[in-house]
Amino acid sequence: MRSVATLAVGLLLLLLQSTVMEFAPMHLVTPTLGLLVVLYVGMAPLKWAPGSAVVVGFSMGYLFDLVSGAPRGVHAFVFVTVALIARVLAWRLAVRGIVLKAATSFVASIIAAVLIVVVRAQISPESGYGGLTQAPLEALLTAVAGPPVLWLLARLDGRLDPALLRVGLARRRARALGQGMPQR
């Protein structure tokens, strides 16, 4: 349920990126919103198991490939790698506050850009390793979008946390039982 909701938000962000942002004045480079979803699940080790984070990363990448028209598998591979890198770093780094979240988004975007260009060069050698000149601007925009998107995902995650849902369910059941009991 939580993974599906996160993926749905991710897909919505991808569609937003693919259309609305392309008609904005700065249309050549857009923030990689899908990556932020992967970054979030990767950086939340207490909420997301590594396997779940990787599955979300793969699904987001796969959807990104389909929506963007990129060769299938490029973003799937890159997002899975980013999810794993984020997971490894998450045990060593505590990302708190807007500045750190923006900085993490920036670094993740740069890593993703480098990985994409490397994978692209492997599957179509004629493309070469070019394209990295726009990576800093893309990363900057991703850093700007990072804190609000990560906050949104944390809110969603909090509402759909299985542990909290279980507690909520128990309370509701107890209340229903209480109402059903005869009054003194």
Next chain:
Amino acid sequence: MFPTGHRQKVREVVIITTAFVLSLFLLRQSVRSPEYLSPLDRGILTLVSPVQSAFATLARSIGHVAGRYVDLVHVRAENEKLRNDNDHLRAELLEAKRGAAESVRFQHLLGLRNAVAAETLVARVIAIDVSPYFRVARIQLDRGESLVQRGMPVITPEGVVGRINRTSGETSDIMLSVDPRSAIDVVLPRTGGRGILKGKPGENGYRCAIEYLMQGEQAKEGDLVVTSGLGGFPRDLPVGKISKLVKNSAGLTQDIEITPDVDFARLSEVLVVVAPAPPADPDAGSKKPLAPAHGLAVYR
């Protein structure tokens, strides 16, 4: 929080390995047959395309509203009555201009369609360049989606746009001429020199270059570049202008950078060439003796 048992660890490792293997498998499949889309891909695209189209329409509407708002900001300094009048008139004028511009755009498209002997289909652009590393635009066809296939040229009145990369239902992806994977046979009308137009990787803007043009060809900056007619594109369709010329000291070739005539960021409607023009009649223009008429009489 998670069970730390051996089974749990094995499960996590299996999931992670499967995700990596699956993504590598997809990559391998993409290299072998880039146009292939699995039933799952088609299903997802069928679900996503209408939403994407709705988002594109919404974005355009917002763009128009934002444009109108920007105009209104300048008028705000005037007095209330004049401003109200101005608002009204300006809104009407903008609407009329937008309508006129759209009409002109469609007329150009229709003009191109009539001018090109090949069979074409009109399509609407619903997304452009989601990833800056792959120059791809997505189009939606109103009809004739079964006719569109990989490799078909896509053009506009301004010039060459690219080729169909893959199709799914009524949507198709265009590999733009500025994508490094694209290759289009072009000619310089002034010198007659021919070369291959390829996208330039690593460019912030939309740039492409001509490869394999001999140094003997005296190309210069500002020269027009048009299609040669090979590879399905109609002949003499504008591609762009030479913006930079670098002669290789060692080799025989020269590096030629092209600025495309098409503004890819503002693409809205395109034509897909679904069937090339029929070959020219070799006897056209020569006088042929008329054969004597036989058969039915003419009724008066």
